[in-house]
Amino acid sequence: DTAVSQTPKYLVTQMGNDKSIKCEQNLGHDTMYWYKQDSKKFLKIMFSYNNKELIINETVPNRFSPKSPDKAHLNLHINSLELGDSAVYFCASSRDDGRDEQFFGPGTRLTVL
């Protein structure tokens, strides 16, 4: 039983393309997140989202947009991909209880050529 799942696991694409990464959680959590992990393993939050509020990190380019069809899903759309977007993207989820114990997905390794 996978708690947080992401598809695809690997994504190789050309510069300028538009792509999406899907995330689903079956934990019944209220809050979901997208993180970017660079080659030096630094993990940086991009978005957090629950039914009430979308919190956008100000350093994230507006080419990145999260879309949540329902509480269990948070997809990430990326327009006009750039070389610098190459990274591993992690989805995570947590209960809305203030403790913020986050459960991470397996990651999507994006390579932009």
Next chain:
Amino acid sequence: QKEVEQDPGPLSVPEGAIVSLNCTYSNSAFQYFMWYRQYSRKGPELLMYTYSSGNKEDGRFTAQVDKSSKYISLFIRDSQPSDSATYLCAMKGSSGSARQLTFGSGTQLTVLP
């Protein structure tokens, strides 16, 4: 200066050694402190969660928080090759800029058999 500083290593120890991993932080609004373990090509998994200053023990792992010094540690006793991974400290507060989980850059640990 980053809000959370963590020595990236790499750290290599023999099996059975005691490992000490550390993070310092600058934001006094941080109240919740976590350690995540990330195996190669996997998502981070929560290892330890602490709220107050002091020690918390779970099996071979001990998390230590010193809020007065803005310093947290993770100790691993009787280290095993299966402990080889990247360890990420993470912390958050309840409001403002500290509301989002902030990660250290991770320490890569190798336990040699």
